[in-house]
Amino acid sequence: MPPASDTVNHHLISQISTNLSNTLSSFGPSSSQYAAVLDMLREGILRELERERKSESVELSCVRVDSSGSDGENIIEGLRELLEKALRV
Incomplete structure (x- = not known):
């Protein structure tokens, strides 16, 4: 039996x-x-x-990421949160 979706998503995000x-x-x-x-x-x-x-009518917020800034940890955290949100949808 394949692993639970939440487990796979958590591993992927990690x-x-x-x-x-x-x-x-x-x-x-x-x-x-x-x-x-x-x-x-x-x-x-x-x-x-x-x-x-396309499969569900869901309103999602977008996050702008600027790779030229020096605040890389905040970028990583923001992307992680966006991934978690997208994978929960």
Whole structure:
């Protein structure tokens, strides 16, 4: 039997958060590597939200993420919260 959806979602969020944190620590907030991870994450979130929006009529709030700032931990936390919200929908 496959694992519960909540378990998979929690594991996925944890992995993404770890990868984003590692990229931030290794390359810094203004690096092309960090920007690439953020872009991939944004695109994935937007695709998932659009898919959910099409299947259910749900109003979702958007979060603007600026990778040029020095506040990487807040960016990671905001993306983690957005992922959790999107995966609960």
